[in-house]
Amino acid sequence: MADLAISIRTYLLTKTAITDLVGQRIYTDILPQSATLPAITMSKISTRHEHQLSDFGGLAHTRLQFECFAATRATANSIAEAIRSCGIITQKGTLTSVDIRGVRVEDGQRNYVDYPTDGSDEHRYVTTLDLVFDYTET
């Protein structure tokens, strides 16, 4: 079965509202060293599987966290808002081999600052957004 996170990344990269901001820079879990900003990281926070008495229930729920990195707070927030409003919430059906049954915002925008470790004054502003995806599994 296709990986949900890969499917979602593929979907987001089809949205100009997102690629206009970050290009192809949607990374898994962590930013590369000296990454060009703005950029997004995606992490799989948790997955819950439905069960019946004799087998899996055929439905799973995965929480994906999107961290939007930018040089300004406004840009970081804009990226998170672009993810929220790109149409992903209304997705239902097959998305790159994953049968999505529902999407919802589990936790809206949260802000924090990534402090520099190189002695510079160049903070990275991070806006976080969590979505939960319901999808069928075998």
Next chain:
Amino acid sequence: MALTGDTGNGATLVFAAGMGFGTATTSLSVISITQGEETVGTVDVSTLATTDCMESIPSDLREVGESSASFKWITTANAATLPGAAGTVTITWPIRSNETTAASYTGTGFITGWTPPSFQNGELQTGEIKWKWDGDTGPTYTKAS
């Protein structure tokens, strides 16, 4: 001595053909099974000479309460048609590694009700079904072997 005990994972529920699901036996994708209580009535045999406590004897016949199960709703499967005929209902325990035949509880009964799923974001569609053991045959518990 090794500790024993088991969870409900692996238990199955099967309704015979003709009980309202059509002409085939029906095995639901059960999520939980709640079995009815088996009881026997009491007969008061107190007399005027009875002191201290009422005296009782068991009645002649046992009674088995209504049982129910929740199951994953499959949109391509038949829903129950009521009223359905009585038929054999079989609940089979999950078999353990030292058993060749799982424990079971089986008898004739009829479906008394079913509930289609409610719809809620992020929630698996589940239905519920209820049945009454009719007492014609069983229900009987057979231990594992």
